[in-house]
Amino acid sequence: MFKVNLIISFLTIFLGSNKVVAQLSGYINDQFTNEPLIGATIFCLNNNTAVVSNNYGFYTVKLNQDTIQHFIIYYSLYRKIDTLLLIKNNLSLNIELSPTNILQEIEVKANKEEIYTGEQLTLNEIKKMPVILGETDIIKSYQLMPGIKQGAEGFSNLLIRGGTSDQVQYILDDMPLYYVNHMGGFLSVFNSDAVSKVELFKNHSPAKYGGRLSGYFDVRMKEGNAQKWSGTISVGLLATRLNFNGPVFKNKSTLQLSFRRLNLDLITTPIIKALDFKTQPSYYFYDGMLKYTHKLNERNKISFSFFNTNDKIKILSKFSDSFTDLNTKFNLDIGWGNTAAAIRLMQNPRPKIFLTHVITGSSYNYIIKTRSIVSENSTETYNATNQFRLGLKNIIFKSNLDYNINNRLKYTAGLQYEFISSGLGDQSQTVKTANENSLRNFNGGKLVSNQLSAYMEAGYLPLSWLSLAAGFNNLLFISEGYTKNFFQPRVYAKADINPRQQISVSYCQNVQSLHLLTNNGAGMPSDVWVSANKFAPPQTSRQLNLSFTNFFSKKKYFFQTDVYYKTSQNLIRYKDGYGLFTPKNNWLETIETEGKGLSYGWENLLKKQTGKLTGFIAYTLSKTTNQFKNLNNGKPFYFNYDRRHELNVFVNYELNKKISFNANFNFATGNALTLPKAIYNVPIATEPNTQSNNSYVQDVNLINTNYVFYYDGINTARTSNFHRLDVAARFTKQKKHGTRVLSVGIYNVYNHHNPFAYYYSYNYGAQQFDLKSISVFQLIPFFSYEYSF
């Protein structure tokens, strides 16, 4: 049995001797840091009820008064508490759990009060997965789950069930984020040291989530150690991470700070500069998270969260023309980043009620600056600058109520107002010469929308083996004179066939009022978010999901299989030939609208959760097509990232408490792409000739013709299959003042060239077009050093 470690603090409230039920409520925290534990379970064996702590660690459960109740309280990688408690009246009880390295094996026979949970990977599982150059990445870990694709090799996108990168909403402590990638997509912006919990909703969307078609990626930051200051320093081949957290006022307020910066440019930039290349590129990124939490009293808490990322590419070019004595310098600066902040008030006015009120603002910016300087004999003769900027801002006010009517009935409701302003691109140009000093500004305009949404959801356990949830999210959308109401029902039902097997069915409708002008859905920082309007109305989707879950061998193994069917409407896509390089002020003319999407598939996950050897196998069989009236002759075509088969295998072996090994194998059939089938010639004009009527006529011939590619449809070809094996080892050592973890490994062990891009190159010798592929990440050994104190 585990050592019981329980600290009780309580207030007794007398409600009257006629009451036969009492409410037990409080917070579940880490014993040493006081960090709220999200999703911890309190299982009451007497009445076979299990409740789960919410996103702030709060729980509440109704019990019979004047009874002794038997509880098991447990949470992943924390020692369970098995205890008896006398319930006389309403009781406020804060529980502290102590961490352990061993996964607990708990047999819970009751239906949890938390009827539906999303896909969850623990931070411990995420840290064990080897990713790019030893850097832990939350999003890349989720890409291994069934039904989730990354897009092209290396990209940090979640393409869920045939959706594009914009169809997943990334939420960090209630702050929506709009571009969550560094390095053009190879690493996400989430620093795992500062993250407490991650949950991805894709099979079903609880009513409080809205605004995206494919899923919601909800990330919660840690609050920080309330007892003493602690932290982590990690240095790897790719980046350096710092995390510090601790009490500002002990047991009253905490501060959590984390920062991460790329290392690579610190090595490459001085080398390039020293070698004095004519073109000198450099790139760096940083991201930072801050959270301040203050406990006003036992029932009220306030917190402030702040998030900032910045990526910057710089290129300096210089060249000289010896014939003209002209020297030219060219500077290019490209930057993009998110900034977001949120203030949150959490209230627990009654044991059954939990309220949160949030004000949050978020901003995404993308900017390109160029400067050209021409000098002749050391005298500057020409100086021109050009700046292009676009971005998006939004402000959200929202309130949420969680009301536990009783152990079988829970009610959630909320209101949200959101203001969004998306800029289509402002440009300014200056030119200075001996004869000219000009400034031109061009305002691309803004699109503004206001959205008011209300949601309600009831979770009901009518029988011990049956869970039901029904609700809706209603959105009133107003933009540029276009007003429309969208009702989005959400229904979920789960039944226990027996203590180890469950089946569930869910149906949900989603609306997305923001379009992303993205090239092929890959997701680039220069993609533009634009608000829907009457010409490009909000996108909608409907999804039906059937699921079967089986625990076996005393819950050591977990198997889940899902079948889904999803349709989408009002999709948008760039017209043929349009993309990143199209001016955005007339964006409506560059897109096709009224697109339809159809996606269906079969997802499987087999997971071993306990023991020295853990891991999972995920397999997905799926198909996604899109259809637009003016594309591909109106016929359906494959979605760009339609991969028929996808298999991910992850294995972790704990040799002992100090050494562990892991391996990750990914296989997927090729993405769809458009490649030409043939070449043909196009006419070219000749010189003009006069005619007798003095008009000029130009002829065309094929003597000096041009050649162009012929395509027989969109996405009719396939890239080669994708597969890769990564291995790593972790060595943990307890030091005097902290813990050191050294990770070493190899990314892409057998050096398979997975294509990132394809292109045609003209071979002048053979006089033909060669098709070539570019692969980005070959065999790469990596290491990282992490010290926690």
Next chain:
Amino acid sequence: MNILFKIAVLQVLWFCFACEKKITSYSPEVPPIQVISGVIVCDSAAKCYITKPNDLNTIKVSALENAKVFLYNANNSVIDTLHYKGSGLYKGKIILSSPNIFYKIISYANGYNDASCEFKLPSKPDFTINDLIYNYFYNWDPTYSIRNLPKNLSHITIQDTPNEDFYQLELYDIDSVENLPGKYDYKYNFINLTGSDNPAIKQEGEIALDLKYFTPIFFNDKLFNGVSYELDFYSGPNSNSNSGVLSSSKRLLLVVLKHISKEYYLYLKTVNKHLLAINYSGEGFAYIYNLYPYNQVYSNIDGGTGILGSVNSSVIKKIVVK
């Protein structure tokens, strides 16, 4: 600017990690379609080139010599037969001079899908020019041209009310006033039609690349909408020119405005973008499927591919440069 972003990302990546591989396993079957190419000019007989597409390893013009090509009127009656003249050229005899009347060309060739195209001749362009002024820069490089600003700046003003017509504007520089009809020594590499401060319109009129002898700009007259535009043209010496001395000889500039069919306009727009991508293929930027969209060249040929455009043109102005 976004091209620069793409260059920047790829440069950083390629500096660090990238690896390139030639794909030999992709050999699609060439479809059995005809390629019909040509521009029907008002007051001329119908003519077009008929060829076949080639596989991706064969860059040559493959003429179809035995096609049966007929010209139909709107009543589906054959009014002309286009006979083979060599090098893929098929030409008829009947002079087409009526604008806004529908015609159809159908080509039958053994072993290939039948191909057809319906077209009509546009009317003569109806344009008003209030004034005639020009900017003329000697060197194509904008940095040089800005340094060498002529002393007397001026511009061409074109005003019209918008409708759904499409136009193509060309400038020709004839080497001598006395030498008409003649050749021209200077080809305009870069013609810029700008309107006020709207760079979108500038981009509409801007030539994307040098199409060898063909340097037009083409536009939809929605651009105009009662606004005047400034026409600037830049010229550079070509390889055939033996002189950079411009100002010492009398030169004739011809401004030719053509009324073109919508199909030809769409073709010109898409072929420019398409050739721009292929021209970059040596640097490896073309058709990067994650970053650059594929671009099908517009075709109005049913059952095949290619373009059959139609044109009606007239000279706007002759300018003698002293």
